[in-house]
Amino acid sequence: MIDRTGLAEFLRRRRESLQPEDVGLARGARRRTNGLRREEVAALCHMSTDYYSRLERERGPQPSEQMVASIAQGLHLSLDERDHLFRLVGHVPPTRGGSGDHIGPGLLRVLDRLVDTPAEITTELGETLRQTPLGVALTGDLTRFRGNARSIGWRWFTDPSARARYPEEDHDHLSRMFTSGLRQIVGQRGRESAAGRMADDLLGRSPEFRRLWDQHEVGVRPQEPKRFMHPEVGLLELNCQHLLDPEQSHRLLVYTAVPGSESHEKLQLLGVIGAPV
The missing domain is CATH 3.30.450.180 (Beta-Lactamase)
Known part of the structure; x- marks a missing residue:
């Protein structure tokens, strides 16, 4: 079962902890956002800003395993953080090993x-x-x-x-x-x-x-x-x-x-x- 509150808080904390230069983005001169913007994270995760924003607001459907993997990669999560994200969404984490797609x-x-x-x-x-x-x-x-x-x-x-x-x-x-x-x-x-x-x-x-x-x-x-x-x-x-x-x-x-x-x-x-x- 999805933990909507835990998922929203985890996504928000991870987003706010990342800086544009951490993910290969340029920092604008007038930037005031603490961490990344929602639209920047959505682009990194290959999803719409509306879909990602609903997850941070404890709304929307349960993300698929493929979508969770995309979020984990877009937020530059470690393997432990990726596995935690899968559990928050209500999925079993992928098996670790040499054929895994998640990049550290x-x-x-x-x-x-x-x-x-x-x-x-x-x-x-x-x-x-x-x-x-x-x-x-x-x-x-x-x-x-x-x-x-x-x-x-x-x-x-x-x-x-x-x-x-x-x-x-x-x-x-x-x-x-x-x-x-x-x-x-x-x-x-x-x-x-x-x-x-x-x-x-x-x-x-x-x-x-x-x-x-x-x-x-x-x-x-x-x-x-x-x-x-x-x-x-x-x-x-x-x-x-x-x-x-x-x-x-x-x-x-x-x-x-x-x-x-x-x-x-x-x-x-x-x-x-x-x-x-």
């Missing part, structure tokens, strides 16, 4: 400050949860996929277009890397996990994956620099830095180019061009 507030704060840098947050299965604008310009919108297709490793073996952003001479190594990475996760999580189910699905779909899976390779690392083939600016050679959130096994991937290099100039051009429409 620390990673979100870092990502929000990387406005002029290609960066993304991914799950251990290579599912992109969030990208910076320049990240979208570099690789396209990788958050649009659903189901197994959310994983770059799954798309790599099932959708030929997934390979278009990478030089052809790198494809063999990337195939080995994706297979090796998935095998390692299956070893950690078990055959009944999401990783195990994905491996079984790929074994039935891709002869290339089956051949590489049978080699039992683990520990195949990404090549440095990481190379992208962009449809408008061509080849980019970028270094990739990782920041790991051990609670959710999420990774923040940040791509940089050597200053003064041709790839650095191309990144600057991408910042002007933006993502393809």
